[in-house]
Structure formats: structure tokens, C-alpha cells
Amino acid sequence: MKAEHCTLCELETPDPPITDPDIDGVFCCSGCLHVYKLLQNMEGEQAEQLRKQTIQKRHNEQKETTLPEDYEEAFFKVNGMHCSTCESFVEALADREDSIYKSEASYASEMIKVYYDPKSITPDTLPDKLSKLGYKVRPIESSAKEEQLNEVARIIIGGFFGIIGLLLYVLFLYPSYLGGGGIVPLTENEKLFFVSNIFVMTTFVLLYTGFPILRGAWVSLSVLKPNMDLLITIAAVSAYLYSVGAMLIGSSEVYFDVTMAIVLVVSIGNYYEKKIKSGKHNLLAKLTEKRIQYARLLQNGKTKETAIENLNPGDQVLVKAGERIPIDGTVIDGRGVVNEALMTGESIPVSKDVGDSVLSGTILTQNALTIEIGDSVESTIDNLMQMMWNIQSARPGQQRLADRIATWFVPSVILLGIVTFVYHMMSGAGATESMLSSLAVLIVSCPCALGLATPLAIASGIRSGLEHEIIFKTAAVFEEQMDTATAAFDKTGTLTTGTMQLLDNGNNEQALRYAAQLEQYASHPIAEPIAAYATNKNTVDDFTSYSTGISGQINGMQIFVGQPEWINNHLQITEKQWEKINSGRNEGNVPVAVGWDNRVRSILTVGDQIRDEAPKIVKKLQSEGKKVAIITGDSKQAGDAIRRKLNPDFLFTETRPDSKSNIVEELRKFGRIAMIGDGSNDAPALAQADLGIAFGNLTAIAADSAHVIIPREQLGLIPAAFNAIKLTKKRIRQNLGWAFLYNIITIPLAIAGAINPLFAAVAMATSSLLVVGNSSRDMQLISE
Incomplete structure (x- = not known):
């Protein structure tokens, strides 16, 4: 049989193809059908343009890298990725492994998808092979507590040394920069003694606390994508190298304070952002439902709890009322009602009988069912998770605004440093003085404020x-x-x-009371809103539940409540009542008939209300x-x-x-x-x-x-x-504006050689305080 092609995207259709009686054509999937409907309501030129884009995209999807037939895939979380540069680098690290065919990383979802050779490697060993250079790869469901503890340790220990070092600056070095002797007058040798101690502390802060920043800078260089980490590193390392050189030639005018301040303030800002983000976890733990991990396997008339992964084709699983169905299959025994809303979006519960198929993740609300697994063990809920992980891991995150700025700002700063060196040399300054002026440009080019601008604004939004x-x-x-x-x-x-409500009480109060009395004994979701009207004054005898209704005796009368078509087999429904039934269904609601003594007395309407x-x-x-x-x-x-x-x-x-x-x-x-x-x-x-x-x-x-x-x-x-x-986007831009105001003031002064360590420290602190203050302002999220 000749294959048909999709009317929208022109790819081959399944057999049989997806069709719609109101639409001419055949389609490869429901999405193409719906999109085709959408295009019918658009202007011709725009519709044709979108259609061409769709065809190109679908064909590009078909041309993806061919993988061996025996490949397998695995998904992992990655700690340490914080920009699109990290995506490229982590993928490069994974692709260097011979047993890995391909990988796709996304910093936005902190995930990586790995296509690997199952003959050479197992999923359990992949995290260790992929965890390199500070990037920690871990299973999807594991926690990141170890990394969080490491971050806290870096902040606390680095902060301890930083506070001592900055205190020595305040007591002994800053006063000397102003021409004073300080609290305790010191000789040059004594100043150098304190400078050497500050050097040790700064080295620790830079290399230990600043390791994630240095790593990010190295990564950005390795993939040729300058980012904010590189800009921060240039400033911090330039200040450090300048200060080491000054210390070695006997000068006490050093910028170790700038290095410590940049590293500590930016690290604290990044940690604060992560800390605010982590506040969501306790709240999420109260909201989410656990995946279905076990099923009640039925063998020889007995049941035993079995892990889902241990089920086999042909196995029989027992599901009781109120439970989630653990696996896709076919009903072989029992009748029940299943709420499929969370899996299919269909708001009305569905009756299931022998021979009907059921989906994992749906809820059995009435009776018990025995389900037989088909030729393969399929789980719709797991398939949805697989689809979701595929999408998340394949979608790269957009480069952060600060990193986009860094791609042109880094080369500009380096160029300015070179121009400054040449300018001072041509002005008659010595090579040492020219180099110091050039380094001063690099030092003041990245204030703490620039490193804080994005994380503090984001933390405020979160x-x-x-x-x-x-x-x-x-x-x-x-x-x-x-x-x-x-x-x-x-x-x-x-x-x-998302819940059924009684939208129309009908025109007979007695019928409503009888229906409510009966529905107390039913477990169907439609029964709940009706049962709420029960008064418990009447006794129900001979209660019987069917797949489409219920019956029972109240005060000696046989009462029927249920689907109109079912009740019509027992009682008479008038033409006017049928009109109400059809009207309710047109509104997407469920009509419920109530009757006795050969005729229907009232039509109730139940539905999911807007x-x-x-x-x-x-x-x-x-x-x-x-x-x-x-x-x-x-x-x-x-x-x-x-x-x-x-x-x-x-x-x-x-x-x-x-x-x-x-x-x-x-x-x-x-x-x-x-x-x-x-x-x-x-x-x-x-x-x-x-x-x-x-x-x-x-x-x-x-x-x-x-x-x-x-x-x-x-x-x-x-x-x-x-x-x-x-509002957060706006605040990020405001913060970057304050940060660049600092650059506008200090870089020309640095080029002119008019910057000293104290002025740089004060200017940096001022710009940082402006960013902190702007980020701390309350946001008015809900308009009156």
C-alpha cells in the first residue's frame, strides 16, 4: 500500500492516518491537524509562510544525527551549569567519552541527555564519568545537598579570611593612602608584613572561594564564549597580580582588597540567588504526588506488591477504588469508573468494562478492576515523563543578559588596557608605570556591582x-x-x-433528596456533589451499582439515578426532558436522570464549572x-x-x-x-x-x-x-545601568593614571550599595 503524506508537513502518515470529518486531508499527528485548522482562519500569505516554516522544521527533525540501533539514552541533573557557555562545555566533556554517541545539555533545566552504548557502559557509571571540573552530574531524582554544603563552606571560610584582610586594610593601609599614619604608626617594613599576610588570605579567597568563578571563566575561554565570570576574573586576577608585583618591589599600595571584595561579594550574591531559589523546595514537597512505583500483581488468586519495572507482558494487576492505575493495559475483570482528567484532559469520568483499555496515572474511583498488560509493558505516565525530559534536555537556555554584554565588554576592556599601555609609553612613562596603568584599567573595569546586578535582581523577583x-x-x-x-x-x-459540581438542582426537590440519598453509597465522581444534599432521613434498601447508574428502594419505591440512556430502558423520559439533556451536553456538562414509578421526575446537571x-x-x-x-x-x-x-x-x-x-x-x-x-x-x-x-x-x-x-x-x-x-527584567537593566555608571567614571580615571586603591574601593562599594538597594525594593505584582 502506498504511503500517504501529511497535508500540513508532507511527512509520511501512520496507518491509518489522523483525520477529521470537518477537515479535508490526512495528517501525521494530532498537532498537525490542529495547526492546519488554525491556518484555515488566517490570511493566505501569513498562513503560507507559517506552513513553510512548519515543513522546514519537521524535515529538520527528521535529519537529526543517525545513531546506532542499539543505543540507549539516559537523563541526569547537572549542578554547576549557570549559562549557555556551560552547556557547550558539558556537552564537549561528554562527547569525549568513547562510549557516548551524543549529548544534549540545558542549563535552564540543569539537565543533560546522554545517548550511549549500553554494551560499553551502564547508566550507574555515567555520572562519575561526566562529573568533571566542578560540574556534578547526578541522577534525576537525587538531591544536591553535597554541593550546597560546599558552597556554604566556600562562603564561610573565604568570608573569615576576607574580613580579617579587609580589617587590616581599614586599620593600617587605608589611612596611609590618605597620608596619615593610621591607628598605629607603621614603618614600611611593618606595612609589608601586613601586606604579605593579606596576600596569603587573598590567595585563599581567590582560589578557594572564587573557584566556581575561575572555572566559569576558563570554560568560557575554552568554548570561545566570553561571559560575566571571565570579566569578573579579569578584574580580580589583575588586581591580584598587580598587588603581588607591587608587594615584591616593596610597595604597600596594593589592590588585594579589590580582589577579595569582588570574589566575596559576587559569590555571596550568587549564593543568595540560589538560596532564594531553594526556598521553593519545601513548598513543592507539599504539592507534588509521588510517581507510581509499585503494582498489585495478581497470581494464582493471590496478590503481591511488585515494582513496576519487574512487570512483564501478560501479567495481571489488581487495582482498587481510589488508587492510581499503575500500568497501561486492558480490563479483563470488573467494572469501574476512571477519572482520566490529569492524563487526557477529559473532565468527565469514563466508565470502564471488560475489554476497555486503561492508562497509567488515571484514578479508579469506583469498584475494582483486574488489568492485563499487553504485548509490551507500557506506562503512559512514564512516556509523558520521557517526553518531558526529552524536551527539557534538548532546549538550550538563552545566554544571560550580563553574559551577552560580556561578549563585547571583555574584548573592549582588554583593548582599552592595551591602548592605555601604549598611550603611557608614548607619553614618556616607563614600562613599569605604563603596565601599572594598564592593569588599573582591567582592575576597575568590573566592579562588584556588575557581578551583583543580575543575581540580586533575580533573587528579588524570586x-x-x-x-x-x-x-x-x-x-x-x-x-x-x-x-x-x-x-x-x-x-x-x-x-x-477540576471538580464536579451540581450546576442544576432540577425541578423536583423530592427527586434531588432521593438521588442524594442513593448517591451516598456510590463512589463515582459525579455522585459526590449530589450526595452533598442528603438528609439521612430515609433508609436505602437493595442498593445496586451499575456502570452507568444506580438504583435502590426508598420508602418502598424503586428509585433510579444515572445516565439518561440507561434510565430510558426502565423509565419514560419526556421530549422536554430530552431537550434539557441535550442542552446540558452542549455545554459540556453531565445530565443525570432521577425517576421512579415508570417515569423520570427530574434532570440534574453536573459539571466542571468555569x-x-x-x-x-x-x-x-x-x-x-x-x-x-x-x-x-x-x-x-x-x-x-x-x-x-x-x-x-x-x-x-x-x-x-x-x-x-x-x-x-x-x-x-x-x-x-x-x-x-x-x-x-x-x-x-x-x-x-x-x-x-x-x-x-x-x-x-x-x-x-x-x-x-x-x-x-x-x-x-x-x-x-x-x-x-x-519587573525583574526591568530591575536587571537598572542594576546594569548603575554598574556601568561606575565604569564611565572610573575607567577614564584609570587610563589617566589617577586611580588609587582607596578610591577604587570606595567607588566599588558605592556602586554595589546602589545595586543592593535597588534590588531590595518591594515589587507590586498584583494590580488593584
Whole structure:
């Protein structure tokens, strides 16, 4: 049979291809189908341009590096990466290993994906082979406590020596720079004695506390990408070398204080940023759900707890009401109701009978099921995690603004140093004096303020977010160049409450009381909001539960409650009641019929209600210039109801997890995109988006895949998160402005040879205090 090609991207389609009765054409995936729908509503020229971009991207994906058939892949966390330069270097380190075919690192997610030869190496041995030069590679689920302790030790020990060294400066050296004798008058030899002690302390601070900075500078040189670490290192090492030279020729005018101040202040600033970021972990621990690690294996009529990885094709697994289904499979015994919202986005629970398939990660809410594993052991929830890790590890982080500045500032400073040397030589100064003036330019070129500008502003943004329970997992979100153009919402659990509510009590109070009395004995999610109206005054006899309804006797009458089509087999439903049933379904809700004595007495309506603030938030985002897209697994009818109530710019219905990420990728053509969702089914899309926001009653995978986490079910915090990012970007630029003001003042003075160590120290402290003060200001995230 001749292969068909996708109408959108022209790649081969699966057999059978993805189709839609309302759309002409065949498609390779749901994402292409939805994107094709989107293009139909656009102007011809723009639609054709986006279509060509899509074709090129999909074909580029097909041309990726060919790997041997027996390759395997593994994912790891990497501590120590803090810029895009580190990505290139860590990948280079991994690629030097003969047993590793390829690697992809991302500093934004602090992850690396490794393609390796399983015959030569095992995943357990990879972290040790890849942990080099201060980059610590560790398993995904391990903690980074050891590295955190090392950072604290560097700060404490370096700070101890730095305080003593700076105290000696204040007591003995600074007064001599002003022409005074100090608290205790000293001879030149005595000054040199203190200078030599300061030299030892500075050496320790530079090499031990400053090791991460020096490493970052060396890495940037090795991959030819100058960064802020290199700029800081040039200033710190220049001051150190200048001071060593001055000490050796008997001068007490040394810049060891500049070296210590730069290293300590920048290290403390970086640590403060990490400390603020780590404050999210305690909060996250209370929010996320553990992965399913064990299943109840059924053998010879008995069950035993077995690890998921030990299950085999054909094994039978028992799942009880209230439990998460641990593995994909087919129901071979039992009837139940499964809540698939967190995996598929479908808000209405689904009845499962013998022969029906079930997905891992979904929740069995009623009865018990025996599930048989198919020809291969598949876990949808693990597949989602794999997809999410693939996306995260493959997406490089954007270079930090300060590092982008450093790429041109470093060469400029070095050039200025050379020009200064030549200028003084041509002016008749000696080689030593000219060299000292040149070194002075390098020393004052990078104040502490420049090293503090970004980490303190980011720490302020993260802290302000935490005060509102908005958790920014990565600093990279504050340094993207463009503002968000499109905000894409998952519907269920985000724009809606995610829980079933009784939206219409019907027209018969007695019917509602009888239904509530019966529903107390049911475990179906639709039963809960109805059961809340029970008065417990009536006794239920002969209660029976079916896959689509329940029945029982109250006061001698047989009461039926359930799906209208099921009840229609027992009781009569009027034409007017059918109209209400169809109307409720058109709104995406669930009609529940209640009746006795041969006829239905009332139609109740249960549904997942749109949050009260949702229309206001959608309008607010649109008023800020953002387009709003809604992505849902619900039917087209339910989607139309959402469109009428919220009026989004884009609406996608009947979506699956894989198509959500494809939709996000295509929406990126309109600009930077944010994805907001709560369930495991949203994880790939959250990871794929430029900004992933996990919202509300979220799952562990959603939290892991997102850049921002909002655990409170308050939609108003979503604009607040955007506001925090915007204000933090502005503050970073303000801080860099203050830092460069220092350069504008001091570099010309250094070129002229008019800088002394005391002036450099005072100017540096002043600029740093301005940055600290600006970063410490409160942020107003929520507008009235």
C-alpha cells in the first residue's frame, strides 16, 4: 500500500492516518491537524509562510544525527551549569567519552541527555564519568545537598579570611593612602608584613572561594564564549597580580582588597540567588504526588506488591477504588469508573468494562478492576515523563543578559588596557608605570556591582514571587528578550475548578433528596456533589451499582439515578426532558436522570464549572496585548460552550498529550508562548513552551516540567507571574545601568593614571550599595 503524506508537513502518515470529518486531508499527528485548522482562519500569505516554516522544521527533525540501533539514552541533573557557555562545555566533556554517541545539555533545566552504548557502559557509571571540573552530574531524582554544603563552606571560610584582610586594610593601609599614619604608626617594613599576610588570605579567597568563578571563566575561554565570570576574573586576577608585583618591589599600595571584595561579594550574591531559589523546595514537597512505583500483581488468586519495572507482558494487576492505575493495559475483570482528567484532559469520568483499555496515572474511583498488560509493558505516565525530559534536555537556555554584554565588554576592556599601555609609553612613562596603568584599567573595569546586578535582581523577583506562592524554578525566565505573545491554557483544572459540581438542582426537590440519598453509597465522581444534599432521613434498601447508574428502594419505591440512556430502558423520559439533556451536553456538562414509578421526575446537571475569575483574567491578558488559546481534551460541543463564555483567540478541542506540545510549538510562530496547565497530560506542553506555568492542584510531572509553579487555585496569580518577570527584567537593566555608571567614571580615571586603591574601593562599594538597594525594593505584582 502506498504511503500517504501529511497535508500540513508532507511527512509520511501512520496507518491509518489522523483525520477529521470537518477537515479535508490526512495528517501525521494530532498537532498537525490542529495547526492546519488554525491556518484555515488566517490570511493566505501569513498562513503560507507559517506552513513553510512548519515543513522546514519537521524535515529538520527528521535529519537529526543517525545513531546506532542499539543505543540507549539516559537523563541526569547537572549542578554547576549557570549559562549557555556551560552547556557547550558539558556537552564537549561528554562527547569525549568513547562510549557516548551524543549529548544534549540545558542549563535552564540543569539537565543533560546522554545517548550511549549500553554494551560499553551502564547508566550507574555515567555520572562519575561526566562529573568533571566542578560540574556534578547526578541522577534525576537525587538531591544536591553535597554541593550546597560546599558552597556554604566556600562562603564561610573565604568570608573569615576576607574580613580579617579587609580589617587590616581599614586599620593600617587605608589611612596611609590618605597620608596619615593610621591607628598605629607603621614603618614600611611593618606595612609589608601586613601586606604579605593579606596576600596569603587573598590567595585563599581567590582560589578557594572564587573557584566556581575561575572555572566559569576558563570554560568560557575554552568554548570561545566570553561571559560575566571571565570579566569578573579579569578584574580580580589583575588586581591580584598587580598587588603581588607591587608587594615584591616593596610597595604597600596594593589592590588585594579589590580582589577579595569582588570574589566575596559576587559569590555571596550568587549564593543568595540560589538560596532564594531553594526556598521553593519545601513548598513543592507539599504539592507534588509521588510517581507510581509499585503494582498489585495478581497470581494464582493471590496478590503481591511488585515494582513496576519487574512487570512483564501478560501479567495481571489488581487495582482498587481510589488508587492510581499503575500500568497501561486492558480490563479483563470488573467494572469501574476512571477519572482520566490529569492524563487526557477529559473532565468527565469514563466508565470502564471488560475489554476497555486503561492508562497509567488515571484514578479508579469506583469498584475494582483486574488489568492485563499487553504485548509490551507500557506506562503512559512514564512516556509523558520521557517526553518531558526529552524536551527539557534538548532546549538550550538563552545566554544571560550580563553574559551577552560580556561578549563585547571583555574584548573592549582588554583593548582599552592595551591602548592605555601604549598611550603611557608614548607619553614618556616607563614600562613599569605604563603596565601599572594598564592593569588599573582591567582592575576597575568590573566592579562588584556588575557581578551583583543580575543575581540580586533575580533573587528579588524570586522572593517576591514566593511571597505570593509563585515559585520560579529557573532564573532563565527573567532573562528572555521578548514578552509573552500567547498564553495557552489547559481547560480542565485550570480555567475550571477540576471538580464536579451540581450546576442544576432540577425541578423536583423530592427527586434531588432521593438521588442524594442513593448517591451516598456510590463512589463515582459525579455522585459526590449530589450526595452533598442528603438528609439521612430515609433508609436505602437493595442498593445496586451499575456502570452507568444506580438504583435502590426508598420508602418502598424503586428509585433510579444515572445516565439518561440507561434510565430510558426502565423509565419514560419526556421530549422536554430530552431537550434539557441535550442542552446540558452542549455545554459540556453531565445530565443525570432521577425517576421512579415508570417515569423520570427530574434532570440534574453536573459539571466542571468555569472559575468565577476566568473571564476577567482572559480579558486582562488580552488587554495586555497577549493572545489567549484554550486547549482541552473535551468534545467540540463542550469547547463551543467555553468559546461563548471566555471568547479566546484560539480554541483546540479533543487534544491528546502529544498533540498539545505540537500545538504549543506551532503557536510559537506568533511569538513567545506561555502554557498554563495542571495535569500530567500537560507536562510535554509545559516543557515545550517558552514559559510553562503549572497551576492549581497540580501533579508531580506537571511541576517538574514547568518553569513557574502556582500551587494556589487563584487565576489572578497568573498575570502576577507575568508582572514579576517584567519587573525583574526591568530591575536587571537598572542594576546594569548603575554598574556601568561606575565604569564611565572610573575607567577614564584609570587610563589617566589617577586611580588609587582607596578610591577604587570606595567607588566599588558605592556602586554595589546602589545595586543592593535597588534590588531590595518591594515589587507590586498584583494590580488593584
